[in-house]
Amino acid sequence: MNLLLKNIAKHVTLTPEDEGRVLFLTEPQTFKAKTILLKQADVCTQSYFVIKGILRSYTIDENGVEHVVSFACPEWWIADMYSYLSQRPGQLFIEVIEDAEVIVLTKENQEKLYSEVPKTERFFRILIENSLIANQKRLINNLTFTAEARYDIFTKKFHSILPYLPQKQIASYIGVTPEFFSRMKAKLLKK
Amino acid sequence: MNLLLKNIAKHVTLTPEDEGRVLFLTEPQTFKAKTILLKQADVCTQSYFVIKGILRSYTIDENGVEHVVSFACPEWWIADMYSYLSQRPGQLFIEVIEDAEVIVLTKENQEKLYSEVPKTERFFRILIENSLIANQKRLINNLTFTAEARYDIFTKKFHSILPYLPQKQIASYIGVTPEFFSRMKAKLLKK
């Protein structure tokens, strides 16, 4: 059964016709690892709901340094929210880490969905609320905790996909250099 | 005229009856500077739309260190989103910085509003979307820029209220100690 519908059902109740509209306006797609779905400075015209595999979003700063913004596992959405919502060029890349099956929702179809199936408005509101909360927590964590503690929090949150993530990307996500991360890990093993 | 209705009108169009419901379900209130509207570990049962004055939210970590999470100027909302949405004890304090007029919306009335005036669902979705974007930008900024650059970004974003903010709170917001902030400011003046 469709994982997206199942996911929507956790928050709002759709009629079978509503569900039909959702299926009609979304499109399953598969991508190989290392595929780039969105490039920095491009407009993000679609968001992705992950069925299988792992994706990530990241930015490259003025000094050429990569910063991982998010990892997306199954049942998560990923997009450059700024660009997707404003339809202006964004800062993020979106890349497939592990061969992925996703459901694609274009910005256009998202708007159609809102007007044709008003209940989805609530579903997406709740989704965004949850990401906002997660984001604020991460911000506070970054201000409050040391790199070691942040790593600990990270492993708990992402333990299921941990073995698939190159550690330079974990380092980047928690906000330290790969060199420092490597040293930190070695130190932790000694305990 | 009511600033909240004006603000809503920027995103969705309400009928006069709808507007009546909004007015009925919200309540203007005034608070003196230094009033604490929410304490850490309490459940956040209301959110505040600022008409006049300045508020802030902050947390106190395990070591007793304060971290400013947000400042709210006129036309902004403030709440402990995690606690407000989950109705569980939160981590944030909310405090009045400058004598304030606010419009109070209780969680209960928020739910009523969603069901009685469905269009408000879109309004709040858009609001949350915008805070999510702002939050992600701040996260990236923190990972990417030095304290000096973050201060520069801060002054641009909050220039209108800058004179009212104690600099230890600015320091906390951008993520440095008051001592370091003081020295940084002195250094910047020399240029």
Add this chain to the structure above:
DNA sequence: AAATGCACTTGACCTAGATTATGAAATTAT
């Protein structure tokens, strides 16, 4: 099978920002 290129490790050295301490200036309360 060699060659190219990453991801990771380790070491030496460096720096942005933290910590601790002290005093002056400015608010706030009495």
Add this chain to the structure above:
DNA sequence: ATAATTTCATAATCTAGGTCAAGTGCATTT
């Protein structure tokens, strides 16, 4: 006004984490 509290400035010392550089083990390409 003046005492009390808080904010701000400055200086000395310390450290978490960064930078640069060199080397190792794996994949992927040819």
